[in-house]
Amino acid sequence: MFELFLVLINNPIDKEIRKLKKENKSKTKLIKQLTLEENETIVQLKRENKNIRLENRNLIKERNRLRTENNNFKNILNEIAVKNKSTVSNSIRNKVLERDNYTCLSCGTKENLTIDHIIPRVEGGTNDIDNLQVLCQHCNLTKGFKKVDYRKDKFEPLIKKQGN
Secondary structure: OHHHHHHHHOOHHHHHHHHHHHHHHHHHHHHHHHHHHHHHHHHHHHHHHHHHHHHHHHHHHHHHHHHHHHHHHHHHHHHHHHHHHOOOOHHHHHHHHHHOOOOOOOOOOOOOEEEEEOOOHHHOOOOOHHHEEEEEHHHHHHHOOOOOOOOOOOOOOOOOOOOO
8 A cells, every 4th residue: 555655646647736736826825916916006006096186176276266366367457457448537637627727737838738647547547636637748748657746746847848
């Protein structure tokens, strides 16, 4: 019987079976290791995906905030543009001319009079009577966009007229 046992042990088929079992065991270990690594990678990718979605939500919120801010800014610019396009009404124009004695506050002439904005409309100046003064066309053009109030401040005339 011992001989039969030795024959069975040394049996080439049995050797092959043991060899396959050993290979199978090592492959099974390798598959388990790869599966664990794959699972860790999946968990890590899920975590990263969650972070990316959260970051994306924050970016969308920021984009919407900036759009709202931009729209508010555009509305303000439109309001200023509308305010700047409005002309001085005839009643206010007449009150300013009367207040300033129908005289250019810079050079003293009574010809070619215009209504000048002390704070220019492009800088937010209004058509309020306190922001208006009488200047002749030449003094108004010479003054340009400077903020000069000839009613309150003592300034040298912008131009020297002959005979003054």
